[in-house]
Amino acid sequence: MTEPQPNPPQSALRLHRELSEVWGRPSGLRGVLISVNHSELGLRFMIAAFLFFAIAGCLAMLIRAQLATPGGAFLDTALYNQFFTMHGSLMMFMFAVPLLEGLGMYLLPKLLGSRDLAFPRLSAFGWWCYFFGGLILLSALAAGVAPDGGWFMYTPLSSKTYSPGINADVWLLGITFVEISAVAAAVEITVTVLRLRAPGMKLTQMPLFAWYMLGTSAMMLVGFPPLILASILLELERAFGWPFFDVTRGGDPLLWQHLFWLFGHPEVYIIFLPAAGAISTILPVMARTKILGYGAIVSAILGLVFLSFGLWVHHMFTTGIPHMALAFFSAASALVAVPTAVQIFAWIGTLWKGRPEMKLPMLHLMGFFSTFVMGGLTGVMLAIVPFNWQAHDTAFVTAHLHYVLIGGFVFPMMAAAVYWMPLFTGRSALRGPGVMAFWMILIGFHGTFFLMHLTGLMGMARRISSYPDNPEWIWLNLSSSFFSFIMAAGFALFALDLLLQWLFGPRARRNPWGAGTLEWAMPLPAPDYNIASLPLPGQSALEIARGEGLLPGAPRGRREVLVVEALSGAPRHVAILPGNSALPILSASVIGGFVLLMLGGLYAVAASALVVVTAVLWQWQRWMGSARSEDLIAAAPGLFLPVHHEVPDSLARSGLVCLLIANASLFGCFLFSLGFLSVIAPNWPAPPSELAKASGLIPAAILVISLLLAALLARMKEAAGALMALPALLAALAAAGALATVLDDPGAHARNALRAAAVGYIALHCVISALLAALCVLQRRDGRIARGRTGAAPIWRIWQDYTTVTALVLIATVALQEGFL
Template identity: 70%
Template structure:
């Protein structure tokens, strides 16, 4: 292992050297190949803003339709597509990607590093987001958009009642976008835990990082149930596997459970980043420190755990037992406690400080007034008798918008105004933003406050006309008028951002006097963020610009950052990040081709597209193959190893995060299996003579995986284990032919899905083993570590599935 000290200062100035290494090529090539977190984060936010505008236009069409009882503006079929796409766009294409973009842009700057942990994964996520959103928008323009509501309840979304491709567009397009969300969750988690400035303990992180850590943990656990539900429903629609068909052992309520296992945590996934922005901006606007740092962190942790126990909150009217109603009602009320802790902390911060009524502060005050009202109506809906009366009325629509717009949009507008000088290097042009704020605030409350009354008068959600209920006409007309006022305000807000970018004068460093790490960078922020990594939060901006910190410059011509321990923030090794590449866009395009082929029923060609994805995945691992172990001087007198051969690498942390998401998917599948076998009618199914097939499937799979696991422990290399994995894969696929027709009963469909799950994971284990085999000896140890992690997880999950299949057969 060689020692690489800091070379003497080159003739090329420090910042020009950094720019050469970290910048992207100009033009289209640079756009396609860039992996820089600042650019990718701004792309997420810009595209989310565009989708927000489209969703807003759809909302105006809805309000125009409901302005009069006859509603002659839209026919019923088109109205169904529009309100479905409005909800889908706002939830999946605006809110989640906006918070992803903000966190990608800010986190490295706040944590004192130069990029996210996996830059190529960030870029891949953005391209998936772009392509998935385009699929939905093109379908809308072609009149083939989903029309079953943004929640896609079965059996309405089954092939029987939605025979076209409308529902398939939602299932495949949204799942495509969810890939982006999982990628972002892995990125955010590993970046926060492993790429902080050296010496920054977990308890010393900015609160925004704490909020995003909680958000990413919820995304890892909350999105897989929706992905599983979408996959199962698409399998039912495409191949007639009856997961949700009551006549064949399925249950339509299974979809609701899987959807709301995602849907209710998503409310807090959306709220937490906005709360992080509030906790960051509010102390600056009040010229003081945040009150109750520890209490806020505890509240974040409490929200993360409590949010997963509330999904039945949306299902109080489906006929669940009284004990379950009482439990989930109490849990829905209890979740208000950690939210109230944060509200009191923010109120106390304003009380002890000196608030400045700047534009960001106005948006924050609007948040307080709006979100508290939304929280109060949420507590009302948590009470079962009231929920039964207000369920599926306009009252719920009003509550939802008070929570989402009050809890997310107002804080995001404050964040946009606050951090725009960081992004553009300019200060805003005063006047337009203040008018926009007034129109949005008045228009919002005029629209949705009245809607509470409309719901209490009995108006259901999602109806296009109401000719027999003239008492609803005036409230709906008032809501429509104020909704257009709110829309004009959003247009002015967009104009304010444009004027800021085009005509704002140059900003000084840290225009808000925040004195936080992100404001210690040059404006606009360069592609590498900082010339040297801060070794102390008290280090000055001038010192960082001079390279007085860790890893100054780019003397080795590589993109280098420091990886630290998760809790203490102790520097462990130097991580080398990949540079600009076409791999993310090519891989996302191959996934997009697969989705389109599935959408049009070309399943054989879709399998060929998956081979293209496999080739792209194989190509990703080539980065770093030529690295050699070395000791790098990070500060004078301190040396650390680079990532070569280090088992505790960023990639291993990313694999652990991915396995957590996979475990959530697996747990959701076990929930589906248990729910159908206990709740659904027609269980157990009539005997199908599958005893031998079930035993062979369970025993053969378990034996082959045990052999693979043993060889991975005792062989000198992964090749024998890879061969054993091939045997296991062939065993699973071969025994699949012994299974009965999966269209016969939900039990058989679940067994077929379990077989596919096992085959996919064994195949990935084989791929990882072969990758480890092709690695150079210096880098093979880290690859073997990743492969063993995945193989152990695969062994555990497939063994559980095999044992459940055998147990089912024996018990039936």
């Protein structure tokens, strides 16, 4: 490969035209369907999230209308159960998480000095999964078959016996469909923050918002798989009778609670951290100073990420767990207040050091301080076991939850919407409506939920559609309902204010707030490509616009981004990103068809639809590598870098590592399920038949030997190992099938169901490994794997190693339980 000459300088207008042609999308409906631009997708996520917030808010108003008077006849019990279930589900899964995804997708490349996210098609795929999953949930609500078991879906009430319709299936399949989007966003954000920063930007120099989003994405990778596993297990129980949670056949309903809250409590901090990132970005600008305690805040973020996974049992203090566990989780629940307090005091110190200006974003931040701190204090109260026993499942807990979520997420997100609106639209706000909306929301919120603390302390239970004619409850509930409608009117006025700004607001000048972060170094609204050249340390916005940074323009007619070393930010190579594509919407549509077939009970047809899913996803691989060797790219004068298919440490490899972290979390939760049921669940063990024990030894041994052989062959260079490993992988798959046939009936006992699920997990990974090995063979034939070009070989090797390790662990675990080891 030769070293080319750097591109000659160009005018800013020529750079803009050149970049717009490459990074833009076709006009019309076709452009909307195939776009993979991160700015457009981020805005779609945020707009859709606010629409779901409005729908969930309307459901909340119906709930408050029902509870305004004792014995309310506004809603019948069945409809009330659907409404409060959908209210919680939409707020948690369709509003909070997608809103933070959208904000991260839109802002991170701009803050980090990049042109796009690491995997544009993955972002688009996540959007369409979110969109179609939301349509399924809303269609069920309109048809009167919405979920009705609470947004936590506790078993056994959500089992087939007590919820015989498809209501619970809508939740299990629809929410899992949406969670694909969350995991995709977590992979996207993690790799983008670590690998697509401006050259020379070390981790310790990143904007705090990037640190917050990195912590959030790490928590999503580990926190969402437990709920995905729980949903899969419960759907298997409902559809095929595998008794994971049926106490009469060796299951235990408490397993659902453990898996759900392994997700549910980190979810609170998954929601809070991006909001805190917005605060740490906006607050110094409003205070006209720099943030106080950068290092302390980063340490607090890492502390929250770690501690949040040790708190899930405090939702289960009343289930009869041992006193030692009560003490441990109570202490952990109180300890998590420490890193939160570090951030609060850093923000207060920043205000004290600076000269705060009470502009509209700052008003919303003041609403955050006055609300979230109260929610944190009641959280510490609920962490104390004796108080928790008294307040559990009362309106006090509902009030605490809303103080934390609305105070800790909604108020900061409203501040973020107002602050970054000029970046989204290029227009400034109108005077008046925004301030009035803020005061209506603040007064309405505290009037609604502060009083609910009192009704909870007086013993009023949550999740009830009517209550006795207790005099001490009547006026509190009526007042809460009255203030809730004031709050709803405030939110409506807030939305109207943003709409008026978008339609009629005056043109905003560049960097209207006087901020010092990179997203304001570009025109308003931001163009498709973000910046004309990637910024070098110390460059001004004008120099960046003139193309004096790295990778100016698009001289090769393709989407190029700079990939850096994760810690130091040193440039490593240039990644060529795929352009607009119909594959994301096609893939999401096929998966959506699978979900609908499952809801319709057409399980055999749904199984065949998985073949179509595999065929569609196979088409994604065409972008992995090039059939010809490329010259080094002149990223800047004197800096020549290879392209991504010439190096082993590509973005795809980093993305696979992140995906395997999520996979390992699911696998660990499955091992937890094996251990929990075998030790805790009643009606256990159910001894397997001697025939099953003996007949399973041979296929298990073949499976182990085949996987070890495939892992050994994967160490060979280029694609030769893949070609030789294919027979071993097919033998492993056949052995997994033979092992499944000798298992006892999975519907007879939870032991058998867990064994069958373990075999299915191994078989699925063997199929994917075989497909990746076949891909390596094809890439070798096409020239995409050759001297200096790795193609998909590193990805297959990592996946094969993971498959081998997890299969060995599962087989060893089962062998220990059966007494073979």
